[in-house]
Amino acid sequence: MELTGAQALIKSLETQGVEVVFGLPGGAILPVYDPIIDSSIRHILVRHEQGAGHAAEGYAQVTGRPGVAMVTSGPGATNIVTPLADAYMDSIPLVVVSGQVATSAIGTDAFQEVDTTGITLGVTKHNWLVTDPAEIPQVVAEAFHIATTGRPGPVLIDFPKDVANARTTFEPPPPLDLPGYKPPTTPDPAAIEEAARLIAAAERPVIYAGGGIVKSGAAEALRALADVSGAPVTTTLMGRGGFPESDPRWLGMPGMHGSYAAVTAMQRSDLLIALGVRFDDRVTGKVSAFAPGAKVIHVEVDRAEIGKVRRADVAVNADCRLAVEALVDALRRLASERPGSFGAGRLAPWTALLRGWKERFPFTYDREDERSGSITSGLAPLKPQYVVEELRRSTPDDAILVSGVGQHQMWAAQFWRFEHPRTWVNSGGLGTMGFAVPAALGAKVGRPEKMVWAVDGDGCFQMTAQELVTASAERIPIKVAILNNAYLGMVRQWQHMFYEERYSEVYLSSDLPDYVRWAEAMGCVGLRVSSPEEVVPAIEKANEIDDRPVVIDFRTDSMEQVYPMVPAGSSNDDIVVHPSQAGLAR
Amino acid sequence: MSAVAGAPARGGDDRVRHHLVALLVENKAGVLARIAGLFSRRGFNIFSLAVAPTHDPRFSRVSIVVDVESAPLQQVVDQLDKLVNVVEITELHPDDAREAELLLVTVSVDEDDRAEVEALASAGGGSVVDAVPGAVTVMLAADPAVVDDFEDAMREHGIVELQRTGRIALPKLSADGASGA
Numbered sequence: 016m017e018l019t020g021a022q023a024l025i026k027s028l029e030t031q032g033v034e035v036v037f038g039l040p041g042g043a044i045l046p047v048y049d050p051i052i053d054s055s056i057r058h059i060l061v062r063h064e065q066g067a068g069h070a071a072e073g074y075a076q077v078t079g080r081p082g083v084a085m086v087t088s089g090p091g092a093t094n095i096v097t098p099l100a101d102a103y104m105d106s107i108p109l110v111v112v113s114g115q116v117a118t119s120a121i122g123t124d125a126f127q128e129v130d131t132t133g134i135t136l137g138v139t140k141h142n143w144l145v146t147d148p149a150e151i152p153q154v155v156a157e158a159f160h161i162a163t164t165g166r167p168g169p170v171l172i173d174f175p176k177d178v179a180n181a182r183t184t185f186e187p188p189p190p191l192d193l194p195g196y197k198p199p200t201t202p203d204p205a206a207i208e209e210a211a212r213l214i215a216a217a218e219r220p221v222i223y224a225g226g227g228i229v230k231s232g233a234a235e236a237l238r239a240l241a242d243v244s245g246a247p248v249t250t251t252l253m254g255r256g257g258f259p260e261s262d263p264r265w266l267g268m269p270g271m272h273g274s275y276a277a278v279t280a281m282q283r284s285d286l287l288i289a290l291g292v293r294f295d296d297r298v299t300g301k302v303s304a305f306a307p308g309a310k311v312i313h314v315e316v317d318r319a320e321i322g323k324v325r326r327a328d329v330a331v332n333a334d335c336r337l338a339v340e341a342l343v344d345a346l347r348r349l350a351s352e353r354p355g356s357f358g359a360g361r362l363a364p365w366t367a368l369l370r371g372w373k374e375r376f377p378f379t380y381d382r383e384d385e386r387s388g389s390i391t392s393g394l395a396p397l398k399p400q401y402v403v404e405e406l407r408r409s410t411p412d413d414a415i416l417v418s419g420v421g422q423h424q425m426w427a428a429q430f431w432r433f434e435h436p437r438t439w440v441n442s443g444g445l446g447t448m449g450f451a452v453p454a455a456l457g458a459k460v461g462r463p464e465k466m467v468w469a470v471d472g473d474g475c476f477q478m479t480a481q482e483l484v485t486a487s488a489e490r491i492p493i494k495v496a497i498l499n500n501a502y503l504g505m506v507r508q509w510q511h512m513f514y515e516e517r518y519s520e521v522y523l524s525s526d527l528p529d530y531v532r533w534a535e536a537m538g539c540v541g542l543r544v545s546s547p548e549e550v551v552p553a554i555e556k557a558n559e560i561d562d563r564p565v566v567i568d569f570r571t572d573s574m575e576q577v578y579p580m581v582p583a584g585s586s587n588d589d590i591v592v593h594p595s596q597a598g599l600a601r
Numbered sequence: 602m603s604a605v606a607g608a609p610a611r612g613g614d615d616r617v618r619h620h621l622v623a624l625l626v627e628n629k630a631g632v633l634a635r636i637a638g639l640f641s642r643r644g645f646n647i648f649s650l651a652v653a654p655t656h657d658p659r660f661s662r663v664s665i666v667v668d669v670e671s672a673p674l675q676q677v678v679d680q681l682d683k684l685v686n687v688v689e690i691t692e693l694h695p696d697d698a699r700e701a702e703l704l705l706v707t708v709s710v711d712e713d714d715r716a717e718v719e720a721l722a723s724a725g726g727g728s729v730v731d732a733v734p735g736a737v738t739v740m741l742a743a744d745p746a747v748v749d750d751f752e753d754a755m756r757e758h759g760i761v762e763l764q765r766t767g768r769i770a771l772p773k774l775s776a777d778g779a780s781g782a
Contacts, residue, residue, distance in 0.1 A: 136634065193685060195687045322673075
């Protein structure tokens with residue numbers, strides 16, 4: 016069958032099962048936009064290419080399928096570098112197609128030419144410059160394979176205009192020829208046996224579960240591992256939803272703003288069962304002081320993460336789900352050989368200690384206001400944590416929560432409870448402000464049947480709010496709660512704590528812009544909440560609106576800080592708890 | 602990539618600090634940029650680098666001498682292994698490898714020491730490839746340690762220009778036949 020390169024590209028995307036592409040056309044990608052008119056693929060026209068990338072990430076995070084974005088050359092490509100870097104850090108499968116100037120013009124500084132493959136080299140798992148239209152089906156097949164297998168990640172296909180216009184024939188791609196790409200799958204049985212023996216012998220084990228659990232579909236296997244081992248579980252920012260948080264064995268999230276129980280359990284542990292994690296600095300604090308008495312079992316699909324930060328006593332380089340399942344089987348065999356030799360019963364002293372910490376040091380804030388005695392008084396400043404708590408109470412169990420980056424992200428992570436995988440979408444590794452609105456849009460496109468809320472900061476919202484125009488135009492009814500504290504709050508917190516309250520360039524104003532009028536100008540319903548008693552009615556009103564996006568401007572307390580906090584570079588032993596908990600026995 | 606510019610003077614511990622990693626890579630556009638970019642981004646130091654196609658035109662062999670003080674060798678290898686176009690990685694310890702390096706050096710000579718330079722060259726297995734009154738260019742292909750010694754000897758005569766290729770290597774043969782690195 017003869018067709019153009021552009022048609023071959025669209026057909027290849029259809030062959031891969033692509034249903035949605037987020038994008039914005041321009042000169043070099045123009046030929047590819049013509050066959051989109053006749054394609055089964057839904058194209059969502061964003062207002063900025065960064066929005067396309069984050070929307071594709073949100074889509075991928077909630078569906079488990081690769082997100083696809085399409086942009087033009089030059090500024091189109093550079094605008095999507097941030098989402099590529101974000102997806103690379105958080106291992107999100109993304110396929111980005113960028114237009115490129117004609118091959119004959121490459122290297123001549125042509126209009127809207129940049130070295131896209133060069134620029135994106137360090138923020139993609141792999142990228143391609145297509146020079147022969149006959150290669151298109153194969154490159155697309157390779158791109159989807161690499162994006163979705165092993166440790167998932169973003170890939171980019173740079174697509175010159177003359178290749179798009181060339182006549183070619185469409186042949187189904189030959190079998191993949193990637194001699195240098197062999198992601199591990201099944202675990203080494205000897206390593207699994209050794210890991211099982213360590214778990215059976217441990218007195219203070221902690222399961223440290225990360226994004227790999229969610230991405231490999233290992234949530235069920237993780238629950239089985241907690242059952243058979245009796246070990247308590249902490250889930251990282253990227254691992255949230257991988258373990259039901261109503262389970263009493265859940266310790267909370269570890270890390271810089273994690274729970275006292277999770278952080279301290281790891282510090283006192285004699286065995287970390289690290290599953291699909293990379294010992295991120297926000298989790299370990301000062302590495303040399305991190306979990307000093309613990310042996311480490313490290314299950315990780317990316318070999319380069321094993322030993323990168325912390326030496327592993329047992330390394331299991333395999334797919335996380337397959338490895339955890341094998342570990343569960345091995346432990347069950349051990350349990351039948353030596354009944355009662357390990358498990359929840361034998362760990363009772365350890366888990367009782369942790370339960371005590373969890374009860375004494377919950378995430379908290381000043382619920383009692385000194386002026387009124389009650390949070391629900393109109394005089395009390397509105398606490399951002401209270402908004403998150405009420406939002407959780409007023410939304411379905413399986414609602415999807417998306418956040419930006421900063422204080423509001425940490426409050427969302429601290430005060431929300433996730434029961435299901437793929438219900439939490441945020442920017443973990445890169446810390447990309449402005450992630451929430453476009454990612455929420457993508458999440459709602461991927462899971463239209465679910466309620467999608469974004470908890471955003473006022474600083475973040477201003478970075479990418481234009482995608483609410485996209486959401487209105489495409490009838491994608493997301494809901495955005497701005498925790499508007501009039502500051503770049505996390506930066507303000509660091510200046511408060513580490514720069515003697517010298518506040519430099521962090522004030523934003525609570526009413527400039529006017530978020531309600533801005534939301535309405537973008538086709539959304541805009542609401543404003545200034546006092547605690549208005550919180551629930553506003554959320555309920557937002558929940559009833561399903562034909563357009565809703566934005567609520569929550570005017571929250573500017574002075575509020577995120578606790579607990581492990582100061583950057585400090586040992587996790589030096590965790591600073593909420594002032595109201597400071598005197599409590601550790 | 603802080604390559605040769607930042608390298609210290611050669612000494613006895615160089616063989617401990619410098620490890621040779623041999624890569625078999627697909628001959629595709631941008632492969633070298635991917636490797637160099639990885640070293641740059643991760644803060645790994647390259648001491649020397651040699652690249653050329655193999656007998657099979659689909660593949661090239663890249664020999665990289667890595668400064669293992671800049672990063673643990675295992676981390677360098679694991680990160681290189683993630684590059685899709687890198688097919689195979691072999692860490693070659695000097696004791697297990699046949700290493701070679703090519704040197705071209707132009708030395709200023711007067712009539713008295715021309716003969717001495719030529720004698721040193723032929724003693725080391727090298728040869729004079731160019732000569733004019735006042736200068737000779739010598740080529741030497743040998744074990745890198747021999748090349749180091751020769752370079753030091755030439756330094757005394759006054760080096761005008763010098764170019765080394767960087768180390769290349771193949772695994773030592775074992776009694777049961779060729780090993781495939």
